[in-house]
Amino acid sequence: MIEKTLILPDAQATHDAGQALGAVVRAGDVVALSGDLGAGKTSLTRGILAELGLEEDAPSPSFALVIPYSPPQLRLPIWHVDLYRLDSPEDAEELGLDEALYDGALVIEWPERLAWLWPQTLRLHISLPADGPRRLTARLSPSWEERWPFK
Numbered sequence: 137m138i139e140k141t142l143i144l145p146d147a148q149a150t151h152d153a154g155q156a157l158g159a160v161v162r163a164g165d166v167v168a169l170s171g172d173l174g175a176g177k178t179s180l181t182r183g184i185l186a187e188l189g190l191e192e193d194a195p196s197p198s199f200a201l202v203i204p205y206s207p208p209q210l211r212l213p214i215w216h217v218d219l220y221r222l223d224s225p226e227d228a229e230e231l232g233l234d235e236a237l238y239d240g241a242l243v244i245e246w247p248e249r250l251a252w253l254w255p256q257t258l259r260l261h262i263s264l265p266a267d268g269p270r271r272l273t274a275r276l277s278p279s280w281e282e283r284w285p286f287k
């Protein structure tokens with residue numbers, strides 16, 4: 137497992153990082169995005185969705201928990217998931233998240249609400265220090281090592 141770090145000086149950098157990831161994401165991928173409220177998880181996901189062809193600004197799935205996107209709106213089916221309001225890990229069963237992975241990818245905010253994660257998960261964490269810029273830390277599973285689009 138390799139760890140990488142990226143500085144996100146402003147909101148545009150977060151969106152750009154999402155776009156770079158959107159360019160390499162493929163069916164079967166799981167991107168887990170952790171970090172405090174307001175860290176930039178939805179902003180990064182919007183970058184992924186924009187790169188894959190979404191023209192409008194994606195709403196946050198905080199209430200819906202899952203917002204699915206599919207072709208022709210997007211090049212690749214993506215389920216944008218926000219588990220902040222998931223009451224217990226067992227409730228995730230009903231969301232049927234595995235179904236997304238047949239032909240698409242999952243981007244999951246608040247993945248720590250689940251009791252487990254898929255082994256191929258790309259784990260991203262955005263930290264929000266009191267002083268200084270936000271920082272993206274990535275734990276790359278083997279299938280991501282060759283695709284990581286940053287230095």
Ligand SMILES: Nc1ncnc2c1ncn2[C@@H]1O[C@H](COP(=O)(O)OP(=O)(O)O)[C@@H](O)[C@H]1O
Pocket residue numbers: 144145146147148149150151171172173174175176177178179180245270
């Ligand atoms: N790197 C950054 N530096 C400063 N502000 C940022 C950065 N990335 C995102 N933001 C801003 O932070 C706010 C919260 O972002 P959001 O994506 O909704 O957070 P989350 O989904 O993690 O709760 C937004 O106003 C966004 O523009």
Ligand SMILES: [Mg+2]
Pocket residue numbers: 177178179196218245
């Ligand atoms: Mg969010």
